[in-house]
Amino acid sequence: MNKSNGMKKRIVSTLLVVSVVFLVIAGRLGYLMLIKGEHYKKLAIEQQTRDRLITSKRGTIYDRNGKPIAVSASVETISISPETVRDQGDPEKTATVLSQLLGIEKDVIMAKIEKKTSYESIKKKVEKEIADKVREQKLVGVYLDEDTKRYYPYGDFASHVIGFTGTDNQGLLGIEMIYDNILKGNPGRIVSARNARGSEMPYKYDRYYNPVDGTNIVTTIDQTMQHFLEKNLEAAYINNDLQKGAAGIIMNPKTGEILAMATKPAFDLNDPFTLNNTDLSESLKNIEDDEERQKAQSDALNQMWRNKAVVDSYEPGSTFKIITAAMALETNSVNVESDKFNCGGVLRVGPHDIHCSNRLGHGVQSFQDALKNSCNPAFIQIGQKIGKSNFYKYYRAFGFTEKTGIEMNGETAGMFYPLDSFNEVELATASFGQGPVVTPLQMITAVSAIANNGKLMQPHLIKQFLNDDGEILENIEPKVIREVVSEDTAKRLCQMLENVVEEGGGKRAFIKGYHIGGKTGTSEKIPRGNDKYIASFVGVAPANDPQIACLIILDEPTGDYYGGTIAAPVARDVMQDCLRYLGIEPDDTDNQTVEVWVPGVIGSSISDAAEIITTSKLKYKIEGSGKVIVDQMPKEGVVVAEDATIILYTEEVEGSNLVTVPRLVGMPHKEVVDILATQALKLNIKNSYDENSVAISQSPEGGSKVEPGTTVSVEFGIPQTDND
């Protein structure tokens, strides 16, 4: 029984067939292990490990004096391992306890416990106190992980600058966003292996990655000055019923540091996703379509988060005359002493008649007077002397054509004519501030250059980076971008700007005892003819040695819209607060005023009251025929200028509090303001006014008796006789 050769062959051939099968297997293994290996490994590790993030502490943001303005507090994230809760824990109890402590529907928690997963997040950012209560319950399969939550101690303070963070602590706006990477640090992780039942594997797979805490940031913002700015800006926002909000910046012109930057209306950083306008948010709720409503909601939020000071560009109007003046001085285009500029109220440039704000004309003026009068025709002539190419060159040099590079999101660069379409008419209007579109930040940076002996500084918001021990990691040094104009030009211009405030259109920014330089601006928004205006004021103080530059922008005021009327007083109040805060003493002896506190004299006899008031270097006026003072105006504690008159009321008879409206017609503006102030009456100016205006009508009429605090409306006009 011998085997056939055929049989041997067939046996050997099966060897080949099996070899082929094994090769296929080897190929498959190669594919699975070498090509898809990483993919499967990743998936495998995902199911094998429980990755617990240890949140790094987000860096604190400080104001320049070390006051924390954005801080992180420890909170905890509560999660469960459903498999562990089911297998080793008590699902019913777990759901009940978590539901009670965390205020989540029990059904929701139960549904998560029943999931076939190994990890479910229950609630994020749970306060320590509540987290501890959960911990005390010692629930199996419930985990607590440390997390941080951002708090903003001052709520809506500097909201657009500081910004805020989202649910995962990611910066979403402002410094929080721009410096997110630096602030957030690197979160650490505990990776622990777990078996298919959700409990830890005996195998040593645990890895611990230390979190690296975020870097602390010291901003250039001065919490106090920011507060001054916001307080006054907020008042202006309300009083003028600004349709598009307000913006303000205070800068240290010597360093380019932003000391304060505000946008109104502000929003609460601790609740940044709630609209600050309740009417708007109510009306959004009425939108039927879900998608539309969400879009409207998100648009409204984005609008609310806009940092007007760096995002919203505007036409600077007459404030730009500072820049034109600087160009003229620097290029020696004008002779300050001898050049005269005539204004007949209108000037023809090419095919256009360009009017002056004073339709009657300013007559013949010096360069200094042209600036003081904010005379458009004069500035057209000055612009013509500067010439197109110089104007263009300096426009660039002042930094108006590019972003400043401030550490803020959404900064815009403004707009200007391209060189080839910058012709006679464009030059003429640009000279008095119509045409250039700049951001508030660009404007104050340029004006600060003039206040800084001609050196344009890099505006910045960050002063220092600190580690956790408070050691300085990096100091941001002031950076000169370029010298735009000479020191001489800068100094002369500052002097002139002081004159504008003391005698010109900026007089409402005047602060007794201080050298304040500044310029007002009123620009009609484009498209023109809609009666929508931007009122602004830019000032430097003290003008002889500028410590601060301040820009106030009021967007679409209702009622009076002149920069000199509504923006200048805001700037004055802000600068006055700041100068005092900075400890800068009044040194202008020519107009120095001592301010005194009004003493309280209610209840005193007339003679006692008179003595008290006189010793306080104040005057008094007695109303009524009583013997004891029953009321006084202004009240106790109010700060007034020396020699102010205190009205003392001696009778409580009905109507005794009434004051007599003075006759104002014919009085110049300044006098009207002063007189009404002493009578405790408010002034409502019905139209614009300038240096030469006098009151031409009033309501209520002079001589009528009204309650103190009543508003007297006054219309100003140019008397026919006074037209020099």
Place this chain on the structure above:
Amino acid sequence: MKNKKSFDQMLFAVALILSVFGLIMVFSASSPAALALENDSFHYVKKQAIWAVLGIFVMLFCSRIDYRIYKKWAVLMSVVSNVLLALVLVIGNSAKGAQRWLGVGSISFQPSEFTKIAIVVALATYFAAMEGKKQNFKNIYLPLITILGIPCILLLLQPHFSIIIILGFVTFILMMVYKVKLRFYLPVIVVVLIAAVALVWVAPYRLQRITAYRNPFADPQGDGYQIIQSLFAIGSGGFGGLGLSRSRQKYLYIPEPQNDYIFSIVCEELGFIGALLVLVLFMVFLWRSVKIAVNARDSFGSYLAFGLCMLIIVQVALNILVVTNLIPPTGIPLPFFSAGGSAFIFQMVAVGIILNISKTSNK
């Protein structure tokens, strides 16, 4: 030709290497499950070690028994095998919905492992006897139905399909080697197809289970679970593996990692290199066995050596094809690696017989 020739050293060595390798892997793969379920990391490996030692003695013992004696025992072995299979149905222990075990005290025995040997012995006897004879319906089908039919019906009742599949493959391969004429295959194919349709018709979940393998990720927690876990383990191995004992998938992700899916743990711990090593060891095993079969003194020896070798190799191929998701899952263990006493002992019996045949082979 010396009668006192020694057996094939290389085959013996490969068998020993595979046994030790397998034992180590059983230990590595089973320890977490052993700890979790039996509270003793060594629970499974202790048993398996006893089987391994016993198996090696069985192998050496069998290598000393002249293989020609099985020709005489063939009928007896078949009868014993069928009786045992029938006994399983009557007094067997069931586990996981199938009745496959005979219990003797604490030791349980799986008669189907003995059946495999008995059938190969019977087939070898039959084909050797048929050498040179005319092929007709009677002398092809009648013996096949007798040898294969009865145990298959008994196995279907357990049920234990994977053994039937293995037996089917081995029978088919031996038929090829005998060179059964083509026309006799057709009825077999028809019968197999009808049987397959019937099985699916009786329990439709089988079809679902078969189709699920094409996209295991469609149901990762259900039908796809095992295969996904297997792919995760294999993929995690990469080129060099995570290191011996460092499998992570064995931590209760792969159910009973010491059993059918032990090869994925080998891949995870030892990587592509380790997996290839396993394949190479089995290729060497096949090569030596084929050499022994070809050189066997008589055709009974050839059929027997080749049939027994194929019993192991077919299982290896099917197991790895399942584990790597190339074919739908069937419960076939990996010889030498998967834990299990009966299977290991009878593998060693098979190797012992092949070794004995090698003693008589003519060079």
